Amino acid sequence: MKATEPAHPTQDRRRRKAQQTRNALACAAVELILEHGLAATTVEAIVEEADVTRRTFSRHFTGKEDAALDFVRGDGDRINDLLRVRPAGEPPLLAYRRAVRAWLADQENPAHHLRPRMRRLLTLVDAEPALFAAYERIRVDAQEESIRIIAERLDTDDVRDMRPAVVVDAAAGVLTAALRAWARGSESHDSGAADLAALVERAYDALISEAASAATEPTSEE
Numbered sequence: 001m002k003a004t005e006p007a008h009p010t011q012d013r014r015r016r017k018a019q020q021t022r023n024a025l026a027c028a029a030v031e032l033i034l035e036h037g038l039a040a041t042t043v044e045a046i047v048e049e050a051d052v053t054r055r056t057f058s059r060h061f062t063g064k065e066d067a068a069l070d071f072v073r074g075d076g077d078r079i080n081d082l083l084r085v086r087p088a089g090e091p092p093l094l095a096y097r098r099a100v101r102a103w104l105a106d107q108e109n110p111a112h113h114l115r116p117r118m119r120r121l122l123t124l125v126d127a128e129p130a131l132f133a134a135y136e137r138i139r140v141d142a143q144e145e146s147i148r149i150i151a152e153r154l155d156t157d158d159v160r161d162m163r164p165a166v167v168v169d170a171a172a173g174v175l176t177a178a179l180r181a182w183a184r185g186s187e188s189h190d191s192g193a194a195d196l197a198a199l200v201e202r203a204y205d206a207l208i209s210e211a212a213s214a215a216t217e218p219t220s221e222e
Helices: 009-036 043-050 054-060 064-068 070-084 092-105 118-127 129-154 163-183 192-215
Strands: none
Touching (some): 043 064, 070 129, 092 163, 118 163
16 A cells, blocks of 8 residues: 655645635634624625735635634534544443543643634624524534544444434534533633533533433333
């Protein structure tokens, strides 16, 4: 088998430059939307703030909502990367929970939503239909990848076997509930990752407790 050739230094520089440009556009979109509102923010204003061309913007994003929520996509990718490397024998729900825990505890590559003012943006998602639609699209894409990862762990077909989708929908739903609770908190006493991590752990404990209670009930009425 032919060994994989290392990336050329020029290619590495191009990738870094492209990522820097993408980050600049995403940050500009977030700042302008939070400052002026979604309706008043244009793609032209975003590219001017990031000092790039409209064509460059179109290479990275489909619209201003997509750009502002790029951190959501990044977090989903990171969780899935961590899920892939969980021990093979770990039950799927536990593997997802521990992947989320590792994501929140990572100091070198911190979760993007823990940056300043992200609470405000997450709150705005629920108020702006266009932002909400973009958020849901990104979230669903990440969950579909999670389902594929869980199906591989279970050595099953996620089309015929419901277990991967059930596990991911439940586990990701817990995370979404915790994020929304965190977003409703106050910026003035934001404790960042520790604050959100505690909410996530409580949310997973609640899911497990409710599932255990349901398991003790008869499957049909007597």
